[in-house]
Amino acid sequence: MNPVLQHDLNDIENILDKAKQQGIDFLNNLDNTPTSNTETIDPTRDLNELGLGSLSALSEFNERLAPLMVASSGSRYWGFVTGGSTPASIVGDWLASVCDQNPQAIKTQGGTSALIEFETINMLLQLLELPKTFHGGFVTGATMSNFTCLGVARQWFGAQFGKDFAKNGISETINILTATPHSSSIKSLSMLGIGSQNYTVIKTAEGNREAIDIVDLEKNIQALNGKPFILISSAGTVNTADFDDFEEISKLKEKYSFWWHIDAAFGGFAAVSDKFKPLVEGWEGADSITIDCHKWLNVPYESAFYLVKKDHMNLQIETFQNSNAPYLGNALDNFNYLNVLPENSRRLRALPVWFSLLAYGKQGFCDIVENSALLALHFGNALIEEGDFELLAPIRLNNVCFTLKGEHNQEKVSQFLSVLNDTGKVFMTPTVYQNRKGIRASFVNWRTTENDIRIVMDEMKNLILDLEI
Ligand SMILES: *Cc1c(COP(=O)(O)O)cnc(C)c1O
Numbered sequence: 422m423n424p425v426l427q428h429d430l431n432d433i434e435n436i437l438d439k440a441k442q443q444g445i446d447f448l449n450n451l452d453n454t455p456t457s458n459t460e461t462i463d464p465t466r467d468l469n470e471l472g473l474g475s476l477s478a479l480s481e482f483n484e485r486l487a488p489l490m491v492a493s494s495g496s497r498y499w500g501f502v503t504g505g506s507t508p509a510s511i512v513g514d515w516l517a518s519v520c521d522q523n524p525q526a527i528k529t530q531g532g533t534s535a536l537i538e539f540e541t542i543n544m545l546l547q548l549l550e551l552p553k554t555f556h557g558g559f560v561t562g563a564t565m566s567n568f569t570c571l572g573v574a575r576q577w578f579g580a581q582f583g584k585d586f587a588k589n590g591i592s593e594t595i596n597i598l599t600a601t602p603h604s605s606s607i608k609s610l611s612m613l614g615i616g617s618q619n620y621t622v623i624k625t626a627e628g629n630r631e632a633i634d635i636v637d638l639e640k641n642i643q644a645l646n647g648k649p650f651i652l653i654s655s656a657g658t659v660n661t662a663d664f665d666d667f668e669e670i671s672k673l674k675e676k677y678s679f680w681w682h683i684d685a686a687f688g689g690f691a692a693v694s695d696k697f698k699p700l701v702e703g704w705e706g707a708d709s710i711t712i713d714c715h716k717w718l719n720v721p722y723e724s725a726f727y728l729v730k731k732d733h734m735n736l737q738i739e740t741f742q743n744s745n746a747p748y749l750g751n752a753l754d755n756f757n758y759l760n761v762l763p764e765n766s767r768r769l770r771a772l773p774v775w776f777s778l779l780a781y782g783k784q785g786f787c788d789i790v791e792n793s794a795l796l797a798l799h800f801g802n803a804l805i806e807e808g809d810f811e812l813l814a815p816i817r818l819n820n821v822c823f824t825l826k827g828e829h830n831q832e833k834v835s836q837f838l839s840v841l842n843d844t845g846k847v848f849m850t851p852t853v854y855q856n857r858k859g860i861r862a863s864f865v866n867w868r869t870t871e872n873d874i875r876i877v878m879d880e881m882k883n884l885i886l887d888l889e890i
Contacts, residue, residue: 425472436475443479444511447490451868454492455845462489491848496868497877500850502659502687502820504719505866506773513776514721517769524769526757534769535758541771542726544778548786549692549712552705555728556737558762559770563686563713564605566727569741569762570709571609573729574651574680576736577708581649581678587740591615596650598641600625600633600665601658603684620653629814629855631655631663635670642677651680656701656710657688660822660854660861661814664688667703674706683707686725687865690717691818693786697794700818708733717790717819719867720773727762737761793819793864799871800862803878809885813854822852824859825890833890834858841884847877 422430429436447454462485473481492498494505506514522534542557560566578595579586586592597610597620611617624637633654642650654665667683674681683689683704689712691697692704704710707730714724729737742760759765797819804810804823813822825834835851838860842848849862884890 423472425474429475432476436479439476439479443483451492451495454490454495456492456495456498456848457842457845458489458491460488462486491845493848494866496866496870496873497847498866499862499864500848502713502716502863502865504716505868506721507719507777507781507867509776509780510718510720510773513773516776517772520769520772522769523766524771525759525765525767526755528755535756537769537775538758538771541775541778542728545712545726545774546728548778548783549689550698551692551710551728554705554730554732555710556731556734556761557726557728558758559724559726559767559774560762560764561723561770562715562725563603563684563711564608565763566686566711566713566725567603567606567682567684568609568612569727570682570711570729571606571615571651571653572613572740572763573709573733573737574682575613575615576740577680577733578649578651580736585739595619596645596648597621597653598623598638598650598679599653600638601631601655601663602653603655603659603686606653606682606684626666631658631661631814633665633670635666635673638670639673642673642679647678649678649680651682654681654683654707655688656683656685656691656704657818659863660820660852660859662688662816662818662820663814664691664700664817667701667706669703671703671706680709681707682709682711684711686711686713687716688818690786690790693783694790694794696791697818714774717793717865718774718777718786719789719865720777724770724773734761789867790819793866793869796869796871796874797821797862797864800864800874800877803874807878807882807885809890813857813859819864821862821864822854822859823862824857830890831858833888834860837884837888837890840888841880844880846880 493503522532524534524538527533527535538559546553546555560569575595576587582593584592591614595615599620600623607617621641623641624634626632626634654670656664670681691700710728712726714720715722738760741762797816801812801816801821809826810823811826813824825837838849838851849860852859852861
C-alpha cells in the first residue's frame, strides 16, 4: 500500500474526528456566515507529486477553500428554491460515503442495498399519499428526474406508432403541450433529441395565473386530431408556486391519449399538509412525477426521485437498459436500477432521505411546509406594510414574487437586489414576471424563523433610504 494511504488508514479515527469537529463548527457558525461573498481562488494549483495526507489536505482546505463557502444551507438563503441539510440528513449522507454502496440490484450482484432505495421510495409514497402503482428511484436532481420521466414518455410516444425510438431513433414528430414549464424540462427536450423549441405553449388561466388554461389545452388537443402527445404540467411554478388543475387534467385523460408528466419538484410537498393538499388533488392520475429532495425535504444536494407508473416498466427498461452488456442480466427478470435510469453506478442516494423520514416523520415535514408557507405570508405582509414594494402575484404557497413599487423604479430593481445580496445577510434571485422585473424569495429551509424576516426587512429598509428609492 502507498505509505500515505497506509498512514491515513492508521489515523482514520483522528482524521474523522477532525472532520466531525469541522462540521460542527461550520453548522454552529452558519448564522454568522454570509449568504454571498466575493472570495476567489486561483484554480491553477499544481498537482503535488507526493500525497499530503488527509490532515494536510484539510489544512489547505481551511486556508484556501473554506472561505468560498456561503450560508446556502442557512436560514436567509431565499434564492432559487433551496433547502438545507438537517442533522438526520447529514448522518445519512456521511454514512452513504462511509459505506460506499452502489445500489443496483435487489437480488444478486454483490449487494442488495437497492432494497433500501425501495423502502425509501415506499415511505415517500406514504408521505405524499400517492398509490403504490408508482415505481421510483433516485437521481441527482429534478432536472435528471424530468429527463428520466420524459425519456420514458418519448418511448411511449414511439410505441403509439409501433416504433422503438430508443433502438432506432426518433422518426415521428413528438407533440409536447405545456404552459409554464421549468427550464429543466425544456433542457430535457433538448437532451432527448426532441428539440428545445418543439413544444406548443398553452395559455395560462385567467387572472394572474401561471397554471394551464384547461379550455385552451383541450382546444390544442382537438387540433391534434387524435394524435398522441406528451403533457408537461406543473405542481409549483418557480415564480409564483402555481399549480395546474390536476382534477381537470384527469378528466381529459379519460377522453384523450397522452402521457401526463408532472414537474412537482418542490410543489409535491404540498401533499404533506392537509391545508395545502388540495393543490395536488388528482395528481395520482399522472404517468410520471418529478420530485426534488434537496429542496423541501431539506437533504444535501444531489437528491431527487422520479415516479413512473409501474404499468410503464417495459417502456422504462427499453429506454435505459444496458442492452449490450449481458453480464448485467436480463432487465425484465432481474430488477436492476441501472436498467431503468440514466446513471449506472450511483451512491446510496436514498440514505439521507431514509434517515430524514425516520427522524422527523410525517409531522416534521408537515411542520416545515406549513412554517415555510406562513413565513412567505409574513414576508409578503411586511413588504406591503413597508410601502415601497408590491407583490407581482398572490402568495399561494412558499414563494414571494415582488418588485419595487412604481414603473419608474423598474430600472432600479436589479441594482437594489445586487446591493441587497452583497450585504451577505440574505440571498434572493431576480426574475421577470409578466414583463416586469421582479425579485423572488422562496421559503424552503427548515431553520428560517420570523426573526430572519425582521433582519431582512431591516436591511431592505436601509437600502431604500441609501438608494433613495
Ligand atoms: C428546482 C426545480 C427544477 C430543477 O431542479 P434541480 O434539482 O436543480 O435539477 C425543476 N423543476 C422545478 C419546478 C424546480 O423548482
